[in-house]
Amino acid sequence: MKSDKTVAEVKAEEAANRLAIHGGAAVRREPLPLEFPGIHYLDEEEIDAAVRLLRSRSLFRFYGVDLQNEAVAFEAEFAQWLDVRHAVAVTSGTGALNVTLSALGVGPGQEVIVPAYMWVSVIAAVVNHGAIPVLADIDDTFCLDPKSVEACITPRTSGIILVHMSGAPGDVKAIRQIASRHHIFLLEDCAQCNGGSVDGQKVGTFGDMATFSFQMNKNMTSGEGGCVVTNDLRLYHRAVACHDVGYARDEQGRLVFSEPDYCLWGEGYRLDELRATLLRVQLGKLPRIIAAMHRSKYRIRKALEAFTGVRLRRIIDPDGDTGCFLITIYPDAETARRVNRALRVEGIVTCPQGVSNVVMTDWGLHLYYNVPSLVNRTSIDGRGFPWKLAENAGLERQYAKGACPAADDLFARSIILAIPSCLTDRDETDIIEAFQKVMRATSLSAT
């Protein structure tokens, strides 16, 4: 068929389609906003709350000259938000994991199943308790594959840590069933998915216990911070004991020495009043923060659905996705790398050194084989703890690349893009246009 286009029009079209990486004009010149979801909503409200708290000169949660009980109030409000009975505020997500594993009684001679895609703190908490981490593979949800979990279970398995990664929930109902069938614990790490849900039920309420982080990259933040939640009163008392000085507290806040099961060892993760007051304000904003990221992400996802050569991460329940990351999957590693390089030169980056848009193999300590201490079975005492403990004899596991083939394949072929909570229509359009331009040039387009 004869084209009606003039030579000038054809040339203009060619110039518009020429990738920036090949000398064409980039889709955008301004860097994208940095991720940090809660930070973009931080305003006078947090500042007023912090000043009020400082004026009270009562920074400690248990007593002060004019105690404001901010940590107590935050725990009650966070528990109510999740619809869970008990919450213990702590100083970090890592602290929350340590407290939780202590409350659950994890120690030498036990295996704990962890996902190939997580954050290093998850494995560190298991190792620091003297137990052996067992890597289970992921599927295209980028969270635990129930089939792999089932295959990892042995008579020594004491529990499963399901990490709801990159903003969206894992298949928590399937994993819950496995844990119940084998009478082992399920711990949900919700650090990256605060506010996520499955069929209307919030993540963090499916397992025996759950942990949250309020570090600056998370959906709500006080810079650092964390929380442990549970519906189980015994586990709650044990978590209270471990996060503080080793003993549970009664309703008046007095230490309890009469219950042997609650007389443990303290780990010193108490949250201070200043951060608790910030978290109360951020919690009030969390639904808006999530709604903004969700809206942006699903506008971009919808546009990408037109491209047959690209697969999108499988989302268990799109309504329960907090939206803070978009993962796209390509036919092979070479294509993923080419697309990523081209997208970055089109301006889809936060700043030159930003990790907001990378092939997942560059995603650092989230990938099991990128954690040298795990691959090398590093020990803190220099004598092989916990790997060489007599109780752990025979619990040999592989941690080098190759241990989780589905994860290895997905990491190599996938790009992760952060979705900031403050994207404008223009930012979203630029992201979509950059993808469209690169897809067309990479023959991944059906259109």
Ligand SMILES: Cc1ncc(COP(=O)(O)O)c(C=O)c1O
């Ligand atoms: C999945 C996951 N678990 C635990 C943590 C640890 O949280 P924190 O940095 O507050 O110690 C993080 C933090 O990045 C995380 O992403």
